[in-house]
Amino acid sequence: MKIGVVGLGLIGGSMAKAIKMHTEHTVLGMDIIESVVCKARLLEAIDEELTVDTLKDCDIVFLAMYPGDTIAFARKNAAYFKRDGIVLDLCGVKEAVCPILLKIAQENHFIYIGAHPMAGREFSGFSHSMGSLFENASMILVPFHGTRIETVQSVKELCRQIGFGYIQISTPEEHDRMIAFTSQLAHVVSSSYIKSPTALEHIGFSAGSFRDMTRVAKLNETMWTELFLDNPKHLCNEIELLIQHLEEYAEAIRTGNHEKLFQLLKEGRERKAVVDGETAEEK
Amino acid sequence: MKIGVVGLGLIGGSMAKAIKMHTEHTVLGMDIIESVVCKARLLEAIDEELTVDTLKDCDIVFLAMYPGDTIAFARKNAAYFKRDGIVLDLCGVKEAVCPILLKIAQENHFIYIGAHPMAGREFSGFSHSMGSLFENASMILVPFHGTRIETVQSVKELCRQIGFGYIQISTPEEHDRMIAFTSQLAHVVSSSYIKSPTALEHIGFSAGSFRDMTRVAKLNETMWTELFLDNPKHLCNEIELLIQHLEEYAEAIRTGNHEKLFQLLKEGRERKAVVDGETAEEK
Numbered sequence: 349m350k351i352g353v354v355g356l357g358l359i360g361g362s363m364a365k366a367i368k369m370h371t372e373h374t375v376l377g378m379d380i381i382e383s384v385v386c387k388a389r390l391l392e393a394i395d396e397e398l399t400v401d402t403l404k405d406c407d408i409v410f411l412a413m414y415p416g417d418t419i420a421f422a423r424k425n426a427a428y429f430k431r432d433g434i435v436l437d438l439c440g441v442k443e444a445v446c447p448i449l450l451k452i453a454q455e456n457h458f459i460y461i462g463a464h465p466m467a468g469r470e471f472s473g474f475s476h477s478m479g480s481l482f483e484n485a486s487m488i489l490v491p492f493h494g495t496r497i498e499t500v501q502s503v504k505e506l507c508r509q510i511g512f513g514y515i516q517i518s519t520p521e522e523h524d525r526m527i528a529f530t531s532q533l534a535h536v537v538s539s540s541y542i543k544s545p546t547a548l549e550h551i552g553f554s555a556g557s558f559r560d561m562t563r564v565a566k567l568n569e570t571m572w573t574e575l576f577l578d579n580p581k582h583l584c585n586e587i588e589l590l591i592q593h594l595e596e597y598a599e600a601i602r603t604g605n606h607e608k609l610f611q612l613l614k615e616g617r618e619r620k621a622v623v624d625g626e627t628a629e630e631k
Numbered sequence: 632m633k634i635g636v637v638g639l640g641l642i643g644g645s646m647a648k649a650i651k652m653h654t655e656h657t658v659l660g661m662d663i664i665e666s667v668v669c670k671a672r673l674l675e676a677i678d679e680e681l682t683v684d685t686l687k688d689c690d691i692v693f694l695a696m697y698p699g700d701t702i703a704f705a706r707k708n709a710a711y712f713k714r715d716g717i718v719l720d721l722c723g724v725k726e727a728v729c730p731i732l733l734k735i736a737q738e739n740h741f742i743y744i745g746a747h748p749m750a751g752r753e754f755s756g757f758s759h760s761m762g763s764l765f766e767n768a769s770m771i772l773v774p775f776h777g778t779r780i781e782t783v784q785s786v787k788e789l790c791r792q793i794g795f796g797y798i799q800i801s802t803p804e805e806h807d808r809m810i811a812f813t814s815q816l817a818h819v820v821s822s823s824y825i826k827s828p829t830a831l832e833h834i835g836f837s838a839g840s841f842r843d844m845t846r847v848a849k850l851n852e853t854m855w856t857e858l859f860l861d862n863p864k865h866l867c868n869e870i871e872l873l874i875q876h877l878e879e880y881a882e883a884i885r886t887g888n889h890e891k892l893f894q895l896l897k898e899g900r901e902r903k904a905v906v907d908g909e910t911a912e913e914k
Contacts, residue, residue, distance in 0.1 A: 466836065467838055468838065486836065488836065514835055515835075516835030516836060518835075518836075525829070526829060526832060526836035527836060528829075529830070529841075530833050530836050530837035530838070530841040531837070531840055533824070533827075533844075537824065537844060538840070539896055539899030539903075540876035540877050541816070541820070541873060542899055543876050543902055544812055544816075544869060546808070546809060546811075546869065548905065549809060550812070551799075552771065552801075553749065553771065553799060553801075554813040554814070555749040555750055555768060555813070555814065556750075556751070557751075557813070557817035557818065557847045558812075558813040560817070560843035560844070560846055561816075561820060561821075561843070561844065564843075565899045565900060565903035566900055566904070566907075567896060567899070567900055569893050569897040569900055573896060576884050577884065577887055583884055584881050584884055584885050586827060587877055587881040587884075589827050590827065590877065591874050591877055591878065591881075593823035593824075593827075594823045594870055594873065594874055594877075595874065596823075597819045597822070597870065598867050598870040598874075601859050601866055602863060602867050604863065606860060612822065613852035613856060616822030616826060616850070616852075617822070617848060617852055619825045619830065619848070620822075620849045621849070622831065623845070
């Protein structure tokens with residue numbers, strides 16, 4: 349099979365490397381930065397450069413750009429994708445992307461499936477990409493009505509081959525609601541947490557919990573600004589809910605309410621155990 | 632040297648094991664649970680049981696209990712500590728503990744130094760204790776006026792020997808202000824974060840950032856309730872500051888303010904770089 353990857357950043361670069369590492373498929377790669385394409389070829393992350401002309405040769409194309417660029421690319425090159433070939437975007441939001449790409453796909457006779465690999469690093473760009481990035485990670489696939497089950501199956505198979513440990517099938521709405529909580533909120537919290545002036549004095553006073561809490565503050569603000577603004581409703585809901593919970597703890601601490609604080613912490617511990625699958629949900 | 636450890640939980644147990652692992656000192660251990668003392672002897676985490684009678688033989692005693700129990704123990708056994716021996720508490724708060732223990736020490740002619748090993752696990756009790764728990768961690772020491780520099784030096788030396796990578800010298804006030812942010816706030820956030828109902832559906836939709844953000848929700852609510860209520864002012868300040876920052880992000884997202892959101896995220900990334908020592912503080 350010939351597989352195209354458009355955008356050789358952290359995710360696209362890792363995707364190319366993972367396919368080369370784990371399969372016999374031919375990988376074609378494209379990037380707006382010419383030196384990245386050269387580097388990818390030299391490192392054998394790709395077999396050859398992907399061009400508008402060779403797009404039609406690809407059985408599968410991964411669009412690994414920011415949401416706006418992904419849509420723009422698909423619009424501009426709609427006619428060049430292989431007829432009945434499979435195109436997947438790898439964007440971190442789906443409601444803002446999927447309906448548009450689905451329409452383009454239907455009008456241009458290619459198959460579109462949304463995808464979001466749940467893996468990342470607090471670094472950007474091809475030079476940080478790794479063929480092992482997806483090892484044991486979850487791949488969220490968003491297939492649409494009319495897609496043949498065998499097509500989804502073949503994509504799942506490819507995902508398994510390149511290391512994904514879990515394949516989640518979802519809808520754009522569910523995806524965005526879940527991601528607002530599991531990923532976007534974490535980045536908002538981390539970025540907020542680090543802003544306390546106390547952070548500047550942390551050396552010698554900090555350990556694992558501080559490190560974990562602030563890790564993803566090291567983010568790519570261009571990408572995350574776009575992702576957040578493509579998912580405002582769900583994300584704001586989660587931020588507001590978190591603030592409500594934080595206020596409950598603050599109130600119990602401020603008023604010295606031992607019983608209430610104990611209860612809040614106990615409920616948090618129990619919820620964590622349920623979330624981790626350690627016990628049944630408390631009644 | 633004979634070293635006593637009172638309370639063989641996660642921290643006290645790890646302290647006993649670390650001393651046995653790295654030094655030739657004799658370790659005496661005490662716990663309110665008799666079976667824990669037996670287990671500690673069988674595993675050679677301690678050489679012998681510590682009793683009120685043998686307390687006077689210990690050159691150094693670590694008090695590894697919750698703050699209230701630590702104070703109660705020191706009060707009750709004040710007369711039994713070795714004259715001019717060193718007693719350290721290992722509590723996670725200092726303003727609520729140090730002045731009281733210092734007074735007891737002065738009245739009973741032993742030397743008191745506050746201590747807080749910046750290491751932990753999301754598990755409690757002797758069975759989770761590890762001799763390697765303190766490897767490369769920071770030890771915060773809170774010595775008081777009149778303590779001989781050689782005494783502090785000998786404690787630092789012992790800390791280095793048992794694995795600590797960094798020794799921080801602090802005051803009760805500074806300690807509690809810093810810990811409110813680096814550790815206590817992280818536990819409040821983690822416990823709050825996990826309470827979104829969305830958490831129950833996370834499987835297949837989550838990755839490292841969710842895992843990191845919720846790790847310490849698995850906490851010992853008895854201990855953390857006491858620690859939080861012993862440090863309400865600093866902790867509430869940090870929670871309120873975090874809420875203010877979260878609200879800024881929410882407002883920018885809700886109103887679709889691209890420029891503002893980008894700026895907030897950029898500032899967070901830059902602050903994180905400064906905190907990690909990667910660049911100089913931005914002007």
